[in-house]
Amino acid sequence: MTAAARAGEPAPGAGATGADSRPRFTIGEVLADLRDEFPDVTISKIRYLEGEDLVHPQRTPSGYRKFSTADIDRLRFVLAAQRDQYLPLRVIKEQLDALDRGESPATLPARPEVTAPESQPAPAREPEQGEPLSAADFAAAADLDDAQLADCVQYGLLTPGADGRFPASALAVARAAGGLARHGIEPRHLRVYRTSAEREAALVEQVVAPVLMARSEDAHTRAAEQLRELGTLSTQLHTALLEARLREVLGADAGA
Known part of the structure; x- marks a missing residue:
């Protein structure tokens, strides 16, 4: 509800x-x-x-x-x-x-369905979760232009498959990169994020590796749960540290 x-x-x-x-x-x-x-x-x-x-x-x-x-x-x-x-x-x-404007029902669905107007052809089927997207479809879904998508690939933020298609799971990264670009922070500036993520992932891997060594289905399930929890905690810590630093920036500006 x-x-x-x-x-x-x-x-x-x-x-x-x-x-x-x-x-x-x-x-x-x-x-x-x-x-x-x-x-x-x-x-x-x-x-x-x-x-x-x-x-x-x-x-x-x-x-x-x-x-x-x-x-x-x-x-x-x-x-x-x-x-x-x-x-x-x-x-x-x-x-x-x-x-x-009152042009659609006022009730918001938990998972909205978009219906094309009768005068327009029905939209193409949306990709299934995990279904790879062509470069053009991926760029459109992420609201990136071709140059921005190419920059994201060049600087290691996105990695297409051998067929040049992109996993739908990478859309969150692409959208964030596009949003930052609209504020003047280009993909070439974002390598620090990739490096930080790789270091965090390596740290988490060290914690989970002993569990995975058991090589049993139960161990794999426990490792997956631990990874999710550690990922959430790492995200919360990163967000909290960044917001604390940004508050310091605002405080410094206020005192200037």
Whole structure:
């Protein structure tokens, strides 16, 4: 059940931008509400989606974000469309704008289905989870141009298969790289992220390796669970350290 349904609030449009007396949540509470369904979501991701004009939380006088239940359902719509349909943010924003204009049902599905207008041909079948994509389809799904995709490959952020196709699982990396590029951080600047990820993975591998040496199905299952937990903790630590450093930057700017 969505947050809007729990609070009796319509979604996704009117309650997301207008001031009202409906329940309001901190960004941490929003993260907790979404994380069961979207384990990879982070506070930085929510802030990024706000920056892309996909959600419009209110601000307290001290500057803290306060999200309505309709805001949370808008976020759920965006995250589900990215995860299940590999849609770029530009297309998702067009869908939300249409919903806000009342051109589609007001209820947000947990996993939205997009139907082409009758005057348009039906869209091509979306790739199945793990199904490789051609370079053109991958770039379109990640909202990258050809040059940006080539740069991501050149600097080791993405690795195509021998047939030149890209795994759908790499879309998260490509979308993040594209988002950073829109802020002037090009793929050539991102090698530090790749190097850091490789070092973190090596550290985690050292922890799990003794379990895998048993070479049994039970050991493999335990190792997979341990990897997931360590991956989540590593992501949380990385995010917390980065956000702490960025807060220091803001503090330094404020004192300047």
